[in-house]
Amino acid sequence: MKINDTLLRFLGMNTQGDVGPWTFYTSKRNGLVWFVKAPPLEPPSRLQTKQRNRFRLVAAVWRSLGSQRREVWKVACERAYLQITPYNFFTYYLMSGDEHAVRTVENQSGTSLLPLSGGPP
Numbered sequence: 001m002k003i004n005d006t007l008l009r010f011l012g013m014n015t016q017g018d019v020g021p022w023t024f025y026t027s028k029r030n031g032l033v034w035f036v037k038a039p040p041l042e043p044p045s046r047l048q049t050k051q052r053n054r055f056r057l058v059a060a061v062w063r064s065l066g067s068q069r070r071e072v073w074k075v076a077c078e079r080a081y082l083q084i085t086p087y088n089f090f091t092y093y094l095m096s097g098d099e100h101a102v103r104t105v106e107n108q109s110g111t112s113l114l115p116l117s118g119g120p121p
Contacts, residue, residue, distance in 0.1 A: 018037055021036060021037055022034050022035070022036060022037060023035055023036075023037045023038075054095065055091070055095075058090070058091050058094045058095060061094065061116070062087055062090055062091075065116065069116075070086065072111055072112070072113065073086035073087075073089065073090055073113060074086040075109065075111055076105050076106065076109040076111040076113055077089055077105070077109075078109075079108065079109035079110065079111065080104075080105045080108040080109045082105065089105070099114065102114055
């Protein structure tokens with residue numbers, strides 16, 4: 001169902017994802033689209049569970065860095081003009097192992113991101 005999202009945006013809401021029993025997304029053609037959230041028909045597969053656990057582990061490592069190390073990642077992303085959050089860049093690094101991308105951002109920003117405390121993953 002398409003609704004006019006002008007009021008929501010006026011109120012400062014950019015509604016996307018699941019909100020209560022509803023799922024919202026923005027269509028380039030139709031604006032804000034929403035529908036009743038559909039529960040999964042089957043339990044998650046072994047590979048889905050594995051991937052979700054990887055993301056949980058990355059989140060735990062991010063939290064364990066401490067606010068000062070997280071601030072260094074933030075500064076590096078800002079100085080390198082990345083269009084993603086420091087957490088997303090960190091997640092990309094840990095999930096892909098792309099050390100070259102991190103070294104490039106270090107060079108562009110003049111910061112040192114690696115090694116993480118405790119060494120590289």
